[in-house]
Amino acid sequence: MKINVIRNVMEANERAAEDVRHLTSEAGVKLVNVMGSPGSGKTTLITELVRELRKKKRSCGVIEGDIETMKDAELMAGLDIPVVQINTSVFGGQCHLEASWILTALNQLPMKNLDVVFVENVGNLVCPAEFDIGADLSIAVLSVPEGVDKPAKYPLMFRTVEVVALTKSDVEAVFDYSREELNRSLHAVNGNAELVYVSAKTGDGMVQLISSILGYLGLDADA
Amino acid sequence: MKINVIRNVMEANERAAEDVRHLTSEAGVKLVNVMGSPGSGKTTLITELVRELRKKKRSCGVIEGDIETMKDAELMAGLDIPVVQINTSVFGGQCHLEASWILTALNQLPMKNLDVVFVENVGNLVCPAEFDIGADLSIAVLSVPEGVDKPAKYPLMFRTVEVVALTKSDVEAVFDYSREELNRSLHAVNGNAELVYVSAKTGDGMVQLISSILGYLGLDADA
Numbered sequence: 151m152k153i154n155v156i157r158n159v160m161e162a163n164e165r166a167a168e169d170v171r172h173l174t175s176e177a178g179v180k181l182v183n184v185m186g187s188p189g190s191g192k193t194t195l196i197t198e199l200v201r202e203l204r205k206k207k208r209s210c211g212v213i214e215g216d217i218e219t220m221k222d223a224e225l226m227a228g229l230d231i232p233v234v235q236i237n238t239s240v241f242g243g244q245c246h247l248e249a250s251w252i253l254t255a256l257n258q259l260p261m262k263n264l265d266v267v268f269v270e271n272v273g274n275l276v277c278p279a280e281f282d283i284g285a286d287l288s289i290a291v292l293s294v295p296e297g298v299d300k301p302a303k304y305p306l307m308f309r310t311v312e313v314v315a316l317t318k319s320d321v322e323a324v325f326d327y328s329r330e331e332l333n334r335s336l337h338a339v340n341g342n343a344e345l346v347y348v349s350a351k352t353g354d355g356m357v358q359l360i361s362s363i364l365g366y367l368g369l370d371a372d373a
Numbered sequence: 374m375k376i377n378v379i380r381n382v383m384e385a386n387e388r389a390a391e392d393v394r395h396l397t398s399e400a401g402v403k404l405v406n407v408m409g410s411p412g413s414g415k416t417t418l419i420t421e422l423v424r425e426l427r428k429k430k431r432s433c434g435v436i437e438g439d440i441e442t443m444k445d446a447e448l449m450a451g452l453d454i455p456v457v458q459i460n461t462s463v464f465g466g467q468c469h470l471e472a473s474w475i476l477t478a479l480n481q482l483p484m485k486n487l488d489v490v491f492v493e494n495v496g497n498l499v500c501p502a503e504f505d506i507g508a509d510l511s512i513a514v515l516s517v518p519e520g521v522d523k524p525a526k527y528p529l530m531f532r533t534v535e536v537v538a539l540t541k542s543d544v545e546a547v548f549d550y551s552r553e554e555l556n557r558s559l560h561a562v563n564g565n566a567e568l569v570y571v572s573a574k575t576g577d578g579m580v581q582l583i584s585s586i587l588g589y590l591g592l593d594a595d596a
Contacts, residue, residue, distance in 0.1 A: 187410045188498045188527060189519025217499065219526050243529060245468060273526070276413045276440065276468035276497055295518035295541065296412025303442050303496070304411060306466060318518065325545055368460035 159248075163281055166249035169217030170284025173189030173253065173295045174268065177261035180367040181212075181252075181269065183283055186305060187300075191317035193222045194350045195291055196268045200229055202360045207263040214271045215247040222270060234258050237303045240271060246277035249284050265369065275300065279307040287366045289344075298331040305339040312344065312366055317370060319347040379430075382471075386504055389472035393507025400484035402434075403590040404475075404492065406506055408515030408530060410523075413494030414540035416445045417573045418514055419491045423452055425583045429487040431592065436478045438470040438495045445493060457481050459493060469500035472507050487592065488592065498523065502530040510589045516541045521554040528562040535567065535589055538582060544571040 155255040174181050186192050200210045211232045214223040223235035234255040241251070252269060257266060269285065271278040288311040292300055296319060301308040308314065314336060322329075329347075336343060344362055347356035362372050409415050423433045424455070434455045437446040443523050446458035457478040461467040475492060482490060492508065494501040511534040515523055518541060524531040531537065537559060545552075551571075559566060567585055571578035587593050 187412065187496075187519075188523055189410065189516075214572060216526060218528055219522075221526070243503075245497070272499065273410075274468070274497055274499055275493065277464070277500070278567055280466075291413075295516065295520065295544070296410075299442075299444060303439060303444065305441055321518070321544070321547055324544055365565070 163249050166253055167282040167284035169356075170249050170252050170256065173256055174261075174267070174284070174286070179261050179264050180266045180286045180287070180369065181283070182266060182290060182363065182367070183269050183271060183285035183288040185271045185275075185278045185286050185288065185311070186273065187275050187293070187296060188308065190273070190291045190293040190296065191350065192273070192291045192324060193225060195315060195348070196270055196319060196357055197225065197229065198267065198350050199360065199363070200226075200231060203266060206360075206364075208210055209263060211259045211267045213259075213267060213269045215251060215270055217243050227330060232259050232264070241260045245272055245274050246281050247271050247283055247360045248281055251279075252283045266367065275304040275307050279310045287312055289313045289315055289363075291315050293319055294327050295325055297330055299336055301332075301336040301339050308336060308339050308343065311340070312342075312361060313359075314343050316345065316347045319354060320349040322353045333345060377584055389476055390505040390507035393472050393475050393479065395485060397484075397490070397507070397509070401487045401521050401536055402484050402487050403510070403592065404447060404506070404508045405489060405586070405590070405596065406492050406494060406501075406508035406511040407514060408494045408498075408501045408511065408534070409496065410516070410519060410530045410569050412500050413496070413514045413516040413519065414573065415493050415496070415514045417495055418446065418538060418540060418571070420452065421579060422491065422583065422586070423449075423454060425579060426489060428586075429583075432486060434482045434487045434490045436475060436482075436492045438493055440466050440495060455482050455487070467500075468495055468497050469504050470494050470506055471504050475506045489590065498527040502533045510535055510586065512536045512538055512586075514538050514540055517545050517550050521551055521558055524555075524559040524562050528545050531559060531562050531566065534563070535565075536582075537566050537568045538584060541572060542577060543572040543574045
């Protein structure tokens with residue numbers, strides 16, 4: 151008989167990620183992993199996406215990853231959607247989310263009623279990219295004020311994702327932002343990533359981002 | 374005879390941090406650990422600090438921590454100061470710097486000629502705060518666009534430092550920034566942290582920040 155040995159934390163995580171994929175696929179739920187630096191605008195972006203998807207009759211849930219505080223979860227709950235908070239302080243203040251925690255969180259959501267579950271990962275451009283959480287789509291959120299060199303400096307994150315949302319695009323002029331330089335930096339590490347500039351303030355780019363997300367999730371057709 | 378056992382990575386790091394403190398104190402060099410999110414403005418701030426300290430006849434070296442790329446080190450070398458680059462990709466892409474790497478880096482700097490060595494830690498609000506690198510002073514760099522809630526959400530970082538540099542203060546109006554809310558969020562986790570708003574663009578606050586740093590390092594008197 152083959153003995154099942156889990157050799158290390160990454161192997162354990164990979165197995166849990168498989169379990170997540172199985173669970174969400176059975177339930178007909180799409181899982182979206184939203185990653186980015188602290189203050190890049192992940193919470194605001196997810197809030198907007200949930201609102202827009204509601205207009206398209208797609209219902210969403212959210213799993214909030216934070217080291218401490220319930221702030222983001224409380225904000226999401228205000229949208230009247232199901233939310234589970236994971237505080238990594240109970241896991242020693244980890245800098246990322248692991249697939250096994252996502253599994254637990256999913257089981258606390260009314261999955262049968264949901265189309266999409268957004269995971270807001272811990273604010274960090276490094277560690278979350280190392281842990282597969284079993285998502286159907288991964289999005290990197292990079293805000294304009296962070297600058298154009300981040301894909302070169304944090305390549306794993308930008309290699310891991312299908313979509314890059316460039317947030318706070320309304321302040322491009324203030325920061326003398328160069329879209330060309332960002333393109334160069336991004337495409338050097340990931341030639342396939344879809345890049346969408348958005349502004350939660352003006353609403354710019356949101357239609358394109360939603361349509362791109364629904365395309366990746368195979369949810370293009372009307373619900 | 375007492376047997377010396379290093380039980381885990383944190384204990385090993387603590388011993389290396391003691392070695393760093395011994396080495397820098399012997400050499401008469403002050404070590405400053407600069408931490409903050411990707412894009413918060415650490416590199417620009419250190420560049421400005423090096424320039425200002427030069428005017429005060431204080432000579433600086435820099436240890437650059439990045440996961441990949443030599444970009445920041447090349448920029449620093451352009452200031453005609455000694456620079457050592459640590460790329461954590463050789464250590465599995467670690468999200469922080471460890472004291473033993475600082476020890477190695479220090480030994481490659483001409484310490485006898487230096488007054489201050491700045492360490493630019495990996496861009497990350499989580500992991501660097503967990504590793505004591507033996508610094509005489511720790512500074513958190515938090516940019517205005519990141520928002521006012523970061524101290525509450527990343528408490529260990531803001532509890533660890535003596536000084537918080539609020540960068541990009543020239544865009545406060547664009548982001549409807551509230552200094553009061555930032556104060557509340559910061560002082561809930563660290564009542565002693567000195568808070569200085571700076572802008573590399575306008576130069577605002579730089580005199581105050583330099584004077585505060587020199588005070589902490591005991592270098593107030595003229596060189």
